[in-house]
Amino acid sequence: MLSWGEIRAWRKAERELLIARRLLVPREERESRDDIISDRLLGLLTEATGGTPPVLGFYWPFKGEYDPRPLVRALHxxxxRLALPVVIERRRPLIFREWWPGASMSPGVWNIPVPSEGEALIPDILLVPLVGFDCCSYRLGYGGGYYDRTLAAMTPKPLAVGIGFEISRLETIYPQLHDVPMDLIITENRVQTAESVENQGRKETAA
Incomplete structure (x- = not known):
């Protein structure tokens, strides 16, 4: 049994490795992979909402993440309605401020652009970036804990859709009580759901 201190050190090292690996992906491969994920997301959003436009929370891409901007512009x-996360206070839940193409932006945490103004919205569906993820849909993020705090505090809770790449898949992130699993994870190869994880476990037990 690893201590929390050992897990934190492991996560820090793994995070740095996964980000470095992600940044090495050639541009053409990255664009092809992003197109596949966009198609999967569009199908999911259409099915989940029945064609009714939702409030969609998304993220501004950072360090080689999937770029949702072409997709959200088309959805707009x-x-x-679209919303970006904004840190109002460190170690507190995020708020989501409305965004639209051409909205005024300013630097936020880590100099990631955030809307300078706009109505605070509660997303129906929230796209969450993954540095890493495991077979149980737990997420390795950047270490700030913002999404975990936010999802734990949100009422009603949005559909949390983690967006990652197969090169970021881990056996486990050693989840703790404060870690919140994703409802779905989308990569260039699959859509991982709670049901698919459960079925995989049954297959392994049967084998």
Whole structure:
């Protein structure tokens, strides 16, 4: 049994390794991979909302993450309201401020752009970036704990969709009580759901 101190040290080292690996992916491969994920996301959003435009929380891409901006611009033209996370206070839940193409932006935490103004919204569906993830849909993030705090505090809770790449898959992140699993994880190869994880466990037991 690893101590929390040992797990934190492991997560820090693994995080640095996964980000470095992600940044080495050639541009053409990254764009092809992003297109596949966008198609998967569009299908999911259409199915989950029945064609009714949701409030969609997304993120501004950072350090080689999947870039959702082409997709959300297209969704905006279809009537989807969009929101970006904003850190108001460190170690507190995020708020989500409305964004639209051409909205005024300013540097936020880690100099990631955030809307300078706009209405605070509660997303129906929230896209969450993954540095790493495991077979039980737990997420390795950047270490600030913002998404875990936010999802734990949100009422109603949005559908949390983790977005990652197969090169970021881990056997486990050694989840703790404060870690919140994703409802779905989308990569260029699959859509991972609670049901698919459960079915995989049954197959392994049967084998």
């Amino acid at each position: 033209r279809r009537g989807t």
